[in-house]
Amino acid sequence: MVSDLSVLLTDRQGQPYSLTSERIKHLEYLCESTRRDIVDTLYKIGRGHAGPSLSMVELLISLYFEELRFDPSDPKWPDRDRFILSKGHGSLGYYAVLAQRGLIEKRELDTFESLGSRLQGHVDSNWLPWVELTTGSLGQGLSYAVGVAIAAKRQAKDLRAYCLLGDGECQEGNVWEAAMSAAKYRLDNLLAIVDWNNLQGGVTLEVMPSLEPFALKWQAFGWHTIEINGHDLQAVLQAYHQARQTKEKPTVIIARNIKGKGVSYMENKVEWHGGTVTKELHQIALEEINARLSELSQYADEKYGRNHG
Ligand SMILES: Cc1ncc(C[n+]2csc(CCOP(=O)(O)OP(=O)(O)O)c2C)c(N)n1
Numbered sequence: 001m002v003s004d005l006s007v008l009l010t011d012r013q014g015q016p017y018s019l020t021s022e023r024i025k026h027l028e029y030l031c032e033s034t035r036r037d038i039v040d041t042l043y044k045i046g047r048g049h050a051g052p053s054l055s056m057v058e059l060l061i062s063l064y065f066e067e068l069r070f071d072p073s074d075p076k077w078p079d080r081d082r083f084i085l086s087k088g089h090g091s092l093g094y095y096a097v098l099a100q101r102g103l104i105e106k107r108e109l110d111t112f113e114s115l116g117s118r119l120q121g122h123v124d125s126n127w128l129p130w131v132e133l134t135t136g137s138l139g140q141g142l143s144y145a146v147g148v149a150i151a152a153k154r155q156a157k158d159l160r161a162y163c164l165l166g167d168g169e170c171q172e173g174n175v176w177e178a179a180m181s182a183a184k185y186r187l188d189n190l191l192a193i194v195d196w197n198n199l200q201g202g203v204t205l206e207v208m209p210s211l212e213p214f215a216l217k218w219q220a221f222g223w224h225t226i227e228i229n230g231h232d233l234q235a236v237l238q239a240y241h242q243a244r245q246t247k248e249k250p251t252v253i254i255a256r257n258i259k260g261k262g263v264s265y266m267e268n269k270v271e272w273h274g275g276t277v278t279k280e281l282h283q284i285a286l287e288e289i290n291a292r293l294s295e296l297s298q299y300a301d302e303k304y305g306r307n308h309g
């Protein structure tokens with residue numbers, strides 16, 4: 001049963017809209033459909049970063065279906081918002097969202113990580129025009145996003161820079177150098193999103209030098225901070241909206257997420273940073289995802305979403 005509560009927001013064009021529960025359900029459907037494409041690809045190709053991809057699905061579906069300003073027919077439209085995937089190993093999740101949005105074809109996912117494919121294991125801007133920055137060496141994306149945001153301000157362009165980082169990635173020193181610069185230049189056109197899933201490659205964050213108190217660190221560096229459950233689509237969209245309303249300082253969203261979200265045996269498991277999806281495991285994942293998809297099937301229709309033209 002869907003409640004008829006709706007939330008009033010403004011979109012990237014400044015137009016008011018009503019975030020209805022039907023619209024949220026439609027986005028939930030898109031997220032589950034994206035998860036199915038991710039696990040299908042992992043099974044077909046035999047490898048890929050499962051946990052990091054599944055962790056960020058709601059953050060990216062919300063960005064690409066509701067938030068970012070871009071031209072679907074021209075990836076290099078000069079006035080587009082810039083999305084930088086700093087955690088470049090989450091490539092499969094990113095490609096699956098591009099496919100869901102119709103920016104690449106779904107069947108291209110079958111070429112993931114193969115020789116000559118545009119869909120490299122770490123996102124590569126030389127191959128795929130939607131990729132703003134080649135990443136994979138962690139820690140670099142935010143510096144680039146700061147540069148984009150400074151350039152936009154100097155050219156008086158109304159474009160925003162969005163950068164998605166991993167929590168483990170925030171152990172890199174240059175993330176904090178970028179954070180300092182962003183505050184100095186009052187980059188209110190910059191949004192950093194941290195996929196806080198409490199796991200990094202093969203270990204939990206606790207065994208590493210502590211990042212806590214994480215939100216207070218960003219605040220001390222001059223940022224506006226928002227903490228949310230990153231799988232709650234309404235919270236995500238409200239956070240994107242709040243970031244746009246925040247003036248004179250950059251915003252960071254700390255999204256408390258679950259690595260491997262949506263596949264029970266992967267959730268919160270360090271070993272599912274990568275891992276091999278066997279036939280049996282693929283079946284289990286599909287059963288779980290298909291059950292949720294069938295519950296949401298009445299919201300599959302585009303009419304519940306936004307008209308993207
Ligand atoms: C500079 C650098 N050091 C180490 C690695 C190896 N590496 C790849 S993924 C990863 C873990 C990243 O964890 P996190 O940032 O939390 O992202 P998550 O996988 O949880 O989404 C590491 C250490 C790398 N890619 N780049």
Ligand SMILES: [Mg+2]
Pocket residue numbers: 166167168195196197198199200
């Ligand atoms: Mg992590």
